[in-house]
Each structure stands twice: as structure tokens, then as C-alpha cells.
Amino acid sequence: MRALLELIRRNKRFFFIATAAALALRLFFVWAFPYVAGDSFIYGDIAKQWLNHGVFGLLDANGVHPTMIRLPGYPAFLAVVFSIFGKEHYTAVMVVQAFIDTNTCLVIAGLALELMNARACKAAYLLAALCPFTANYAATPLSETLAIACAAHALYYGVRGIHALEAGEPGVRMWFLAAIWTGLGMLVRPDGALILAALGLAACILLTYAPKKNLVAAAGVLLAFVSLAPLAPWTVRNWRVFHVFQPLAPRYANDPGEFVARGFNHWTKTWIVEYTSVAEIYWRDEGEAIDAGQLPQRAFDSRTEYEQTLQLIERHNQQLTIDPELDAEFQRLAANRVNYNPFRYFMWLPTLRIADMWLRPRTELLPVENRWWEFSQHRQESAFAFAWAALNLFFILAALQGWRRNKMGMAGFMVVSFVLLRSVFLGTLENPEPRYVLECFPAALALAGGAFVSSTLMSASKSRNGATRTVGEQPS
Numbered sequence: 001m002r003a004l005l006e007l008i009r010r011n012k013r014f015f016f017i018a019t020a021a022a023l024a025l026r027l028f029f030v031w032a033f034p035y036v037a038g039d040s041f042i043y044g045d046i047a048k049q050w051l052n053h054g055v056f057g058l059l060d061a062n063g064v065h066p067t068m069i070r071l072p073g074y075p076a077f078l079a080v081v082f083s084i085f086g087k088e089h090y091t092a093v094m095v096v097q098a099f100i101d102t103n104t105c106l107v108i109a110g111l112a113l114e115l116m117n118a119r120a121c122k123a124a125y126l127l128a129a130l131c132p133f134t135a136n137y138a139a140t141p142l143s144e145t146l147a148i149a150c151a152a153h154a155l156y157y158g159v160r161g162i163h164a165l166e167a168g169e170p171g172v173r174m175w176f177l178a179a180i181w182t183g184l185g186m187l188v189r190p191d192g193a194l195i196l197a198a199l200g201l202a203a204c205i206l207l208t209y210a211p212k213k214n215l216v217a218a219a220g221v222l223l224a225f226v227s228l229a230p231l232a233p234w235t236v237r238n239w240r241v242f243h244v245f246q247p248l249a250p251r252y253a254n255d256p257g258e259f260v261a262r263g264f265n266h267w268t269k270t271w272i273v274e275y276t277s278v279a280e281i282y283w284r285d286e287g288e289a290i291d292a293g294q295l296p297q298r299a300f301d302s303r304t305e306y307e308q309t310l311q312l313i314e315r316h317n318q319q320l321t322i323d324p325e326l327d328a329e330f331q332r333l334a335a336n337r338v339n340y341n342p343f344r345y346f347m348w349l350p351t352l353r354i355a356d357m358w359l360r361p362r363t364e365l366l367p368v369e370n371r372w373w374e375f376s377q378h379r380q381e382s383a384f385a386f387a388w389a390a391l392n393l394f395f396i397l398a399a400l401q402g403w404r405r406n407k408m409g410m411a412g413f414m415v416v417s418f419v420l421l422r423s424v425f426l427g428t429l430e431n432p433e434p435r436y437v438l439e440c441f442p443a444a445l446a447l448a449g450g451a452f453v454s455s456t457l458m459s460a461s462k463s464r465n466g467a468t469r470t471v472g473e474q475p476s
Contacts, residue, residue, distance in 0.1 A: 004110045022129030026098035029139035035365045040141040047078035069253040073187035074143040097138040097145040105129045107152040108442045112449040114159045115408045124449025133362045150185030152442035154195045159411040168211040175219045179226035190248035198418035261322040263331030269430035270337040271299040273352035276370045278431045289317040350427030360434045361388035402450030415443045
């Protein structure tokens with residue numbers, strides 16, 4: 001941390017301007033494009049009932065009832081903000097998130113400094129400050145801003161912990177902080193556990209070559225214990241209230257005994273690859289009619305299957321819900337499709353879902369049509385979406401270039417492994433939403449900073465300063 005603070009001291013004007021730009025961008029989104037809908041109200045209702053009745057639950061016609069459909073991290077954050085600024089004051093929530101995300105930019109810069117050098121740090125800070133995709137999510141009361149912050153901190157301290165162990169030093173404080181932020185991340189979103197997996201994998205590999213293997217083993221134990229400890233109260237609460245072992249949140253955000261249309265979900269997973277189908281089909285299984293004309297060609301393998309699918313959708317549209325009988329029909333249809341082409345289901349479709357989540361324009365929170373590629377229908381929105389997609393691609397290519405041209409050792413392996421593990425996991429979901437990869441952006445933006453450092457300069461910097469480098473810090 002001393003190296004980062006020294007770098008800031010020597011470049012006060014740069015960091016001041018970049019910080020002001022970062023905060024201004026996020027506040028602009030809060031002012032111009034606030035988005036409060038759907039899950040925001042679920043989180044908000046839980047926070048209100050927690051404040052009003054001391055119950056982590058939801059309010060319905062029968063009163064307040066406990067729930068476990070969401071983890072307690074984000075509702076706790078909302079409860080704190082509501083208690084200070086007033087209940088349902090979502091604007092205050094978004095403003096606070098704007099400041100949090102601005103701070104996250106500095107953590108991303110610190111990560112780039114640890115992985116590479118000062119020039120990469122400054123480039124990464126500027127990229128993070130001006131990244132509209134993370135900034136946009138500060139303007140919606142959803143868990144993404146907190147999840148991104150937790151991921152950035154966990155990766156930063158994890159990298160410093162790895163550097164300490166490679167130097168034969170314990171790095172207890174670094175591993176403890178990495179574990180704390182990992183645990184907080186899991187309290188915000190269940191997929192935060194993937195950071196624990198990446199850190200654990202790095203620790204296992206370190207056991208094969210680190211100078212003091214006992215220190216690596218101790219760091220691994222500390223990481224596991226401290227990161228999982230915050231989940232203990234939540235797990236105990238769920239056991240006492242619902243009599244189920246649930247340390248995270250249910251896969252389909254359901255309470256015990258609540259019906260889940262698993263057959264319908266399984267069927268969508270046999271063809272869905274992009275966010276537009278999530279909005280048009282997947283989210284409409286309850287209370288809204290499904291337009292069969294919006295199904296892509298890949299949803300059918302034969303004329304018989306096409307007619308069967310239309311019959312099931314028509315039954316759904318008549319009752320505007322999926323009951324167990326209809327769900328069983330969807331399940332049989334899904335099973336037949338999987339048996340017909342297992343490679344498509346297990347390999348090809350997950351790959352396409354991963355690509356869609358990484359490459360989409362990320363306009364889902366903006367007043368832009370989901371079918372942005374239909375240029376003739378809405379020219380201005382389509383042009384904006386294409387520009388947004390190009391900007392997103394720029395960040396991805398810069399990250400790949402930064403990773404390619406800089407040798408970052410085990411620390412770099414850990415960061416990249418987190419991105420890969422999370423991407424593979426997201427490919428298994430039937431609802432490919434672009435926001436799910438945002439937790440990878442701290443890693444991507446830090447790596448992107450390395451794209452603007454010449455390989456000659458990087459090699460000279462490492463050879464000149466490698467022998468005197470302080471553990472956990474990069475030369476400035």
C-alpha cells in the first residue's frame with residue numbers, strides 16, 4: 001500500500017482529476033439514468049421489514065414472513081442507508097454506491113501496481129474511472145456495485161498475500177484481509193465463492209514451490225476459516241427458521257416448499273444463449289404471455305417439436321402460470337432435446353452464453369431497445385448500442401493484451417483463473433445476464449492497464465528493481 005500512496009503523492013494532479021472524473025461519471029448515471037425496478041424492490045422490502053420488524057423477510061397479504069431468497073449482505077447495506085437517509089430513499093443508495101465504486105477504481109489501480117508497475121497502475125486507474133459499464137450499475141439499487149468492490153479488494157489482498165509467500169514471509173495480514181473481503185463478497189452474492197476457489201487453487205500450487213510450505217498451509221487454513229465464518233450466522237438462521245442447510249442462497253431464489261418451474265428452466269437452457277431471450281421468454285413464465293414468435297430457430301429440432309413447443313406455450317398463455325403438470329411437459333421436452341444433441345447442451349450453448357455475457361453492449365439499464373441489432377427499427381439506439389459494444393470490446397482486448405505482454409507469475413495466474421472460473425460457471429446458467437461478468441471487471445481493468453506499458457519498459461523495470469522490491473509492493 002505504501003507504493004500506491006507514494007505514487008499518488010507524486011502524481012496528485014493526475015489522481016485528483018481521474019477521481020473527480022470517476023465520481024462525476026457515476027453521479028451522472030445516478031442523475032440521468034437511475035434504474036429502480038424488479039430485484040431492487042425485493043432487496044428494499046427485505047431491508048424495510050428488517051428495520052421495521054426485526055425480521056429478514058418479505059411483506060405480503062398475510063403479513064411479514066421470513067425468507068432466504070436473498071443473502072443478507074445487500075439488504076443490510078440498504079437497511080443502513082435507509083436508517084440514515086430515510087426508508088425507500090433509493091437515490092441516497094445510488095449516491096453512496098457512486099462513492100463506493102469510485103473507491104473501487106483506486107483498488108483496481110492498486111491491483112495493477114501489484115501485478116505490473118506504476119505506469120500500468122495509472123492506466124488502469126484511468127480505465128476504471130471512465131468505465132461506463134461499472135459506473136452505470138452504481139445507478140441501480142442492485143448488489144453489483146458492492147460485489148465488484150468486494151471482488152477488487154479480495155483480489156488485491158490475495159495478490160499481495162501470494163507475493164509474501166513467494167518471498168518466504170507469512171503475509172498474515174494480507175491473507176486475513178483477502179479472506180474478509182471474500183467472505184463479505186459471499187454475503188452479497190453467492191457466486192462470490194469463486195474468488196475463494198481461485199485463491200485456494202493458487203495456495204495449492206504454491207505448496208509445490210514456495211520456500212516455506214508451512215506458511216502456505218497456514219495461509220490456506222486462515223483463508224478458508226475467515227472467509228467462511230461470516231456465513232455461519234446465516235446458515236444457523238436458515239436451519240432454525242426453515243430447517244434446511246443453506247449456507248448461501250437457493251439456486252432459483254425460492255423459499256422451502258415454494259414451487260420452482262425446473263422443467264421450464266431446463267427447457268430454456270437447451271436453446272437460450274443471449275440476454276434478449278432472457279427478457280422476452282425466461283422472465284415471463286409467471287403472469288405474462290410468451291410470444292412464441294420470439295423463439296429463435298435453435299429452439300426446435302423438428303417440425304413435431306416445433307408444434308409441441310407451441311402447444312405448451314399456448315397452455316401457458318391461457319393460464320399465465322406454470323403448474324407442476326405443465327412443468328413436467330417442459331421437462332420431457334428438455335430431456336429429449338438434450339438426448340438429441342448432448343454436445344450442443346453441455347459445450348456449445350454454454351460457450352455462446354459466456355460470449356454473449358462478455359460481448360454485449362451492456363445497455364440493459366439504459367433506454368435502448370434489447371433488439372439493438374435491428375438497425376432499421378431504431379437507428380439511433382442501434383448506433384449507440386454498436387458504439388457501446390465497440391467500447392466494451394476495447395476493454396476486453398486491452399485486458400488480453402495486458403495479460404499477454406506482462407509476466408505476472410502466480411499472482412497473475414490467480415487473477416486470470418478467477419476470471420476463467422467465473423466465466424465457466426456463468427456458462428452453466430440459463431439466464432445469461434451481462435451484469436454477471438461485472439465482478440470480473442476489476443481483474444480485466446487491472447490487466448488492461450498493462451496494455452499501455454511497453455514490454456521493453458516492463459522488462460527494464462523488473463530487472464532494475466526486482467532485487468530490491470518490497471514484499472507485496474511494486475516499484476513506483
